Amino acid sequence: xxxxxxxxxxxxxxxxxxxxxxxxxxxxxxxxxxxxxxxxxxxxxxxxxxxxxxxxxxxxxxxxxxxxxxxxxxxxxxxxxxxxxxxxxxxxxxxxxxxxxxxxxxxxxxxxxxxxxxxxxxxxxxxxxxxxxxxxxxxxxxxxxxxxxxxxxxxxxxxxxxxxxxxxxxxxxxxxxxxxxxxxxxxxxx
Numbered sequence: 001x002x003x004x005x006x007x008x009x010x011x012x013x014x015x016x017x018x019x020x021x022x023x024x025x026x027x028x029x030x031x032x033x034x035x036x037x038x039x040x041x042x043x044x045x046x047x048x049x050x051x052x053x054x055x056x057x058x059x060x061x062x063x064x065x066x067x068x069x070x071x072x073x074x075x076x077x078x079x080x081x082x083x084x085x086x087x088x089x090x091x092x093x094x095x096x097x098x099x100x101x102x103x104x105x106x107x108x109x110x111x112x113x114x115x116x117x118x119x120x121x122x123x124x125x126x127x128x129x130x131x132x133x134x135x136x137x138x139x140x141x142x143x144x145x146x147x148x149x150x151x152x153x154x155x156x157x158x159x160x161x162x163x164x165x166x167x168x169x170x171x172x173x174x175x176x177x178x179x180x181x182x183x184x185x186x187x188x189x190x
Contacts, residue, residue, distance in 0.1 A: 041151065043082075043120070043158040045138055047075060049172045050130050052120075052138065054151055060171060064148060067128045067139035075136050076115055077162045082154055084112030089121070107142045109149040113158055120158065121145060 069075035088100035107122015122145035
């Protein structure tokens with residue numbers, strides 16, 4: 001009799017565990033799928049600070065120094081979305097076409113915004129970073145834009161702010177003036 005009870009008990013336990021395991025596996029698969037798809041990230045740009053932060057679920061993942069629009073060609077203020085990503089872009093402006101390379105004004109990466117002609121990109125003039133010197137785009141050193149490009153996807157949000165507010169102060173108030181990615185500092189320069 002005991003073998004029958006233990007076989008019956010094992011079958012009962014198995015009948016209870018299999019659906020629970022299947023539900024757990026389905027939930028885990030959905031979680032894995034969501035993680036592979038990635039959470040939507042927010043790029044917060046402070047014109048006044050000449051800084052950019054990447055946030056996910058309210059947590060800062062990285063900081064970068066940027067160049068912003070000059071007084072005669074200011075950066076657009078507002079909320080935008082990344083709608084195009086190009087590695088080693090060709091530069092097109094007023095009839096000029098410049099292939100990818102070290103002299104390309106948009107550097108090694110381009111992330112176009114949903115406002116025509118504006119984006120986040122690298123530069124062939126790294127000394128411009130930290131200044132109001134672009135034609136309105138957000139410009140980073142090439143080594144930095146490559147790191148940023150790897151962190152972002154189509155559909156990520158870009159918030160460009162012209163004035164300091166509580167959010168800008170909270171995000172950039174104590175940020176060091178170096179690139180920090182996931183809490184580690186990147187050294188070197190371009």
